[in-house]
Amino acid sequence: MGVDLSVSLGGARLANPVVTASGCFGSGKEMSRFVDLHSLGAIVCKTVTPEPRLGISPPRGAETASGMLNAIGLQNPGVQAFRDNDLAWLAEQGVPAIASVGGHSVADYVQCIEALRGAPGLIAIEMNLSCPNLEDRGFMFALSAERTAEVTAAARAASDVPVFCKLSPDVTDLVAIAEAAVGAGADGLSLINTTLGMAIDPRTFRAKLSTGTGGLSGPAIKPIAVRCVWQVHRALGHIPIIGMGGIATVDDAIEMILAGATAVAIGTANFYEPAASEQIARGLADFCESRGITSLDEIRGQVKEEG
Numbered sequence: 001m002g003v004d005l006s007v008s009l010g011g012a013r014l015a016n017p018v019v020t021a022s023g024c025f026g027s028g029k030e031m032s033r034f035v036d037l038h039s040l041g042a043i044v045c046k047t048v049t050p051e052p053r054l055g056i057s058p059p060r061g062a063e064t065a066s067g068m069l070n071a072i073g074l075q076n077p078g079v080q081a082f083r084d085n086d087l088a089w090l091a092e093q094g095v096p097a098i099a100s101v102g103g104h105s106v107a108d109y110v111q112c113i114e115a116l117r118g119a120p121g122l123i124a125i126e127m128n129l130s131c132p133n134l135e136d137r138g139f140m141f142a143l144s145a146e147r148t149a150e151v152t153a154a155a156r157a158a159s160d161v162p163v164f165c166k167l168s169p170d171v172t173d174l175v176a177i178a179e180a181a182v183g184a185g186a187d188g189l190s191l192i193n194t195t196l197g198m199a200i201d202p203r204t205f206r207a208k209l210s211t212g213t214g215g216l217s218g219p220a221i222k223p224i225a226v227r228c229v230w231q232v233h234r235a236l237g238h239i240p241i242i243g244m245g246g247i248a249t250v251d252d253a254i255e256m257i258l259a260g261a262t263a264v265a266i267g268t269a270n271f272y273e274p275a276a277s278e279q280i281a282r283g284l285a286d287f288c289e290s291r292g293i294t295s296l297d298e299i300r301g302q303v304k305e306e307g
């Protein structure tokens, strides 16, 4: 029996729904020692900004129960170097790429997207809206429906590929932010970015991250991610969602698809099992085969909420 795992992300066609989460897989080159990149639907690259950034000073990461905290500060080589080196390398390998863009103003996002126009192998843009907006007192774009709509509309006008907005779970009404993004032209949504957390060393009395707070990821946040995907899918069922947050196994990926995700991204799991994404991609096919599922359309959003 043939299993068709291909999915459509706002017009971009992927051979299977497993992608990498931004910031957790570089741009694929280093990870290609451990993973057959062709086994994945696409590589979602580390967020890039108009200019190179060194990121923040260490410590930038801390292990927590079933997860990790990080505060990297968007270290990246800048959009042009990314296009010339990382994207070009992925294109040479024939691996589809989704570029993640960030910035501190609407103009920063537009500048990145314009610099990426026409790049070979680029199938979509993911807007990392968890960046501090210096035009709005440093609040993340994703905290405000208005700011989300503003930056999404500008990005949509500038882009020649589908635009996905990556949202934060740290809001009171995620559906309102998702609706603002879609209303402004987003072709899809990526849910979720990390949730803000903090850890303190009881021996030194020091915060474990140099910034004090940071983003919590890994299995600890999976129920939050599943809830977010489910809520947004229920409200905006026609919009493709890349679901992520704590996915480490095939069962986790299925759970996210049952909540309504079209594709799934693997993040923190790469740090302790570099082959996790490939294993999950291959395991999904086996899961479907053993259950007689011929297409993921049959199970997407099919969670039974009663009984």
Ligand SMILES: Cc1cc2nc3c(=O)[nH]c(=O)nc-3n(C[C@H](O)[C@H](O)[C@H](O)COP(=O)(O)O)c2cc1C
Pocket (backbone or CB within 6 Å): 021, 022, 023, 024, 046, 047, 068, 070, 072, 074, 100, 128, 166, 192, 193, 194, 216, 217, 218, 219, 221, 244, 245, 246, 247, 265, 266, 267, 268, 269
């Ligand atoms: C070390 C680290 C760096 C990250 N960097 C980025 C980034 O540059 N851009 C972004 O949109 N998300 C970034 N994320 C968030 C992940 O892409 C993902 O949304 C989040 O970690 C939840 O998925 P996970 O639990 O599978 O890791 C980063 C996460 C980690 C752990």
